[in-house]
Amino acid sequence: MSESVVDPDEVRHVADLARVDLDDDEVERFTEQFADILSYFETLDEVPEVEREAELTNVMRPDESHEGLSQDEALENAPDSEAGHFKGPKVS
Amino acid sequence: MATEYNAYISDETIEGADEGALAGKTVAVKDNISTKGVQTTCGSSMLAGYVPPYDATVVERLTAAGATVPGKTNMDEFGMGTTTETSAYGPVENPAAPGHVPGGSSGGSAAVVAAGDADMALGTDTGGSIRCPAAFCGVVGIKPTYGLVSRYGLVAYANSLEQIGPIAPTVEEAAELLEVIAGPDEHDATTRDHEGATEGLADAADGDVDGLSIGVPTELVEAADEAVVETFWDAIDELEAQGASYHEVDLPSVEHAVEAYYVIAMSEASSNLARFDGVRYGLSASEASGGYEGNWNESFANAREEGFGEEVKRRVLLGTYALSAGYHDKYYKKAQDARAWVKQDFDEALSEADVLASPTMPIPPMEMGESLDDPLTMYLADANTTPVNLANLPAISVPAGETDDGLPVGLQLVGPAFGEKQLIRAGSALA
Numbered sequence: 001m002s003e004s005v006v007d008p009d010e011v012r013h014v015a016d017l018a019r020v021d022l023d024d025d026e027v028e029r030f031t032e033q034f035a036d037i038l039s040y041f042e043t044l045d046e047v048p049e050v051e052r053e054a055e056l057t058n059v060m061r062p063d064e065s066h067e068g069l070s071q072d073e074a075l076e077n078a079p080d081s082e083a084g085h086f087k088g089p090k091v092s
Numbered sequence: 093m094a095t096e097y098n099a100y101i102s103d104e105t106i107e108g109a110d111e112g113a114l115a116g117k118t119v120a121v122k123d124n125i126s127t128k129g130v131q132t133t134c135g136s137s138m139l140a141g142y143v144p145p146y147d148a149t150v151v152e153r154l155t156a157a158g159a160t161v162p163g164k165t166n167m168d169e170f171g172m173g174t175t176t177e178t179s180a181y182g183p184v185e186n187p188a189a190p191g192h193v194p195g196g197s198s199g200g201s202a203a204v205v206a207a208g209d210a211d212m213a214l215g216t217d218t219g220g221s222i223r224c225p226a227a228f229c230g231v232v233g234i235k236p237t238y239g240l241v242s243r244y245g246l247v248a249y250a251n252s253l254e255q256i257g258p259i260a261p262t263v264e265e266a267a268e269l270l271e272v273i274a275g276p277d278e279h280d281a282t283t284r285d286h287e288g289a290t291e292g293l294a295d296a297a298d299g300d301v302d303g304l305s306i307g308v309p310t311e312l313v314e315a316a317d318e319a320v321v322e323t324f325w326d327a328i329d330e331l332e333a334q335g336a337s338y339h340e341v342d343l344p345s346v347e348h349a350v351e352a353y354y355v356i357a358m359s360e361a362s363s364n365l366a367r368f369d370g371v372r373y374g375l376s377a378s379e380a381s382g383g384y385e386g387n388w389n390e391s392f393a394n395a396r397e398e399g400f401g402e403e404v405k406r407r408v409l410l411g412t413y414a415l416s417a418g419y420h421d422k423y424y425k426k427a428q429d430a431r432a433w434v435k436q437d438f439d440e441a442l443s444e445a446d447v448l449a450s451p452t453m454p455i456p457p458m459e460m461g462e463s464l465d466d467p468l469t470m471y472l473a474d475a476n477t478t479p480v481n482l483a484n485l486p487a488i489s490v491p492a493g494e495t496d497d498g499l500p501v502g503l504q505l506v507g508p509a510f511g512e513k514q515l516i517r518a519g520s521a522l523a
Contacts (some may be wrong), residue, residue, distance in 0.1 A: 011409070018362060018412040019389060020405050021397035027332050030406065039408065041351045044426035051434040059281050073145040079376030088371040089378075089391035 006034045097185035097194075099203040102220035104130050105161035105176060106151075112158030113272055119154050120210035122201050123164040125256065126245035127151055133245050135167040135179035135197075138373045138399030145343065148245020149280065150214060150273040157272045161210030162210050165200030169401045170365065171218055171249045173197050174473050176225070178403040183261050183460060184267050188230045189290060189499050192457035195228030197221040201227040201259050211260070212269045218254040218354050220452075220477025223489035226259055227452035227502020232266045232523055234260045234516075235477075237509045238484035239284035241270075242277030248373045250360035253280075253353070253481040263520040266296035270512065289510040296513040297520035302335030302520055306505075307445030309343040315451045316454035321494035324451045325493035326521060327503045331449075335520050341441040343434040346479045352394060354471055354480035355414050360413030367406070406467060421483045431482045438483040442508050447518050450476050452489040452502030476504060486512050490519040 011030045014024045022030070071084050080087040101123045108114065121127060124134040124369040126144035128151075133139045145157075155161065168178040176199025177183040185195040187207035194203045198215030205213050215222040217235035226233025234257045241256045248254075258269035271293040276285040306328070313321060328338055369392050370377030387410030400408070414423040441448055454475055454492075463470045480487045485506055492503035501521065508516045 014413045014416070015405075015408050017394075017416065018408050019366075019393040020400065020408060021393045022405070026402070027404070030409065033467055034410065034413075035404065037354075037471075038413075041355055041414075041423055044348060044351055044355070044423065044430060047345075047348050047352075047426055047430045047433060050429045050432040050436070052428075054432075061278075061281075064519060069145055074187075076145055077142055077373035078371065080371070082377055086371050088369075089386070089388050091388045091452060 006031055021092065094181055096422045097187050097203055097207070098182050099136065099166055099184050099200040100163040100211070101133055101181050101208070102131050103165050105163070106155060106161035108155040108159045108161070112156060114154060115158030117159050118162045119159040120165050120201055120204045120213040121151060121161050122167055122198050122213070122215050124216060124247045125151060125159065125214060126165065126247070127365040128292055132162065132164065132183070132247070134171070134400065135169045135181060136399065137180040137375060138368050138406065140201060142165055142374050146243070146245065149277045151245065153273050154269070154434050163444035165198070165204060165495060167200055167215060168197035169361045169404050170361070171197040171216060171221055171408050171460060172361070174220070175458060176200065176471050177460065178401055181368070185460065186229055186457055189228070190461060193228065193460055194501065195225035195453070195457060198259065199225045202226050202231055203234065205229070205259050205261060212258045213263055214256055215259050216254055216256050217481070218250050218257050219357060219481050220422050222257045222259060223452050223474045223477050223487060223502065223504060225460060226489040228457040228500060230500035231261055232491070232519065233336045233479070234266050235255065235480060235513070236270065236274065236512060237486040239282050240274050240286070240289060240486070240510065240512065241248055242280040242283050244277055247436050248355040248364045251359060251364070253357060254421070256361045256423045263488070263523050264294055264318065264518055267293040267297050267507035267516045267517050270405055286510040289512065293341060293512060293516055295333070296516040298517060299521040300329055301521045304331070305334040305336040305446045306331065306336055306447045307341040307441050308338050309346065309441065309450055311343055311346050315475060316451045317456065319497070320456060320501050323493045323495060323501040324503060328449060331518070331521055337374065338443055338449070339445070341445065343437045343441060345430065345437040349434055349479040349482055350471060350475050352427040352434070353474065353482055356431065357371070358407045358411035359415050359424055360411070362415065365408050368396065369398060370399070375399040389400045399464035403467070432481050435483045438479070439507070446514055448506040449485055450504050452476060452504040456497070456499035456501065456505045471521065482504055485509055486515055488515040488519045490523045492522065
């Protein structure tokens with residue numbers, strides 16, 4: 001368990017990386033649950049290194065244009081749009 | 093009635109063609125499969141009111157085959173759950189075991205079939221999400237080989253693991269639906285054109301198990317609940333009586349399948365769900381409580397706090413953690429090693445058996461509300477289903493009987509890649 005001690009700051013940091021705000025109750029619950037879950041994940045250490053014999057082949061197709069969604073259709077579900085563009089909050 | 097157990101998120105009807113293999117049948121569709129002009133929420137507030145501008149390939153195929161879609165079924169939010177209790181639209185109750193969960197994440201799809209409100213249904217299975225609810229509701233569910241069914245139009249949770257598949261009262265009907273949706277699709281480059289994999293599936297449901305060799309992985313039976321194990325062996329006895337034989341096999345790698353599955357699924361989810369930014373579709377960042385206050389990142393994080401439920405946040409965060417600098421090798425890379433190991437184990441076991449049999453779920457359906465506070469315990473319930481997704485193999489869950497308390501138990505059969513016919517033939521001896 002020692003390696004996977006998770007503190008509230010770490011949960012907040014990961015939430016920040018994932019762009020998900022959390023309230024204090026969630027931070028508290030997640031701190032406790034993540035410690036359990038991550039220490040369980042650590043049993044993956046027992047997995048031997050495995051020769052991976054994936055038979056992968058590239059699947060290619062000709063680079064031709066096809067009919068797709070129209071601009072109007074693509075914007076249909078956007079809460080906010082302007083002049084054919086998605087409209088979002090300011091970038092910085 | 094489906095409304096009593098909350099199985100539909102919307103009951104808008106989509107009419108099918110007049111003729112075809114499914115003419116006159118109703119096929120309910122899980123709400124993470126895109127339906128043109130009909131709301132598709134994935135069980136999340138994040139997508140409340142989202143109306144896809146196109147149909148998923150499977151929806152095109154089943155309506156072209158004459159099926160009518162009676163509604164979009166309730167599900168764990170984005171497929172993340174084993175009980176269909178994490179939906180933003182409320183939990184689903186099990187019509188076959190009132191007071192209990194229907195299993196998840198395709199709980200609504202299994203429930204409408206079990207209650208007779210739809211003839212068949214489509215579910216999706218990332219780590220057991222078709223087989224678990226099929227087992228808990230006493231119906232049949234098939235998780236196809238990875239690449240047999242197009243995922244085009246399926247809202248992604250964990251691309252490398254998930255498949256769309258059928259849920260139906262009998263193996264034959266499930267096979268009929270699978271035959272309609274299976275086959276290559278130019279819109280999904282991971283579909284495969286495997287010779288003979290898509291024809292004659294329904295005809296294979298002849299119940300002939302004479303000479304069938306069944307391998308029973310001890311690891312997947314020993315850890316199961318006593319009542320489940322008893323019902324499982326009764327079903328094996330029945331197959332034996334019809335001419336099949338069984339032997340025990342070892343799959344040591346499956347002891348690590350659950351953690352490997354969750355690391356991979358959460359990692360893929362953390363990337364897939366990054367698309368929900370409150371700007372392009374779904375919950376509006378400008379209307380979320382913070383509005384367009386602050387910069388893009390702040391507004392984005394605010395919309396996601398409001399739009400995602402707790403289980404989704406948990407998985408997105410854990411996935412982000414597992415992929416972050418310094419932890420990638422420790423979690424993600426080891427999980428991929430485990431995945432390769434599981435695959436090798438299955439290939440070896442299937443070289444000496446036609447199918448592998450185990451209980452679908454190690455436990456009978458939980459009581460409603462019982463599993464929500466302890467996510468790790470809920471994850472562990474996926475012990476028997478997740479290895480199959482890691483190995484990209486097909487599997488079927490058929491009703492094996494009931495516990496003494498009258499709770500449904502499912503038998504899972506796993507076959508070689510594109511060996512659906514073998515599973516359909518064997519499963520049809522029971523249901």
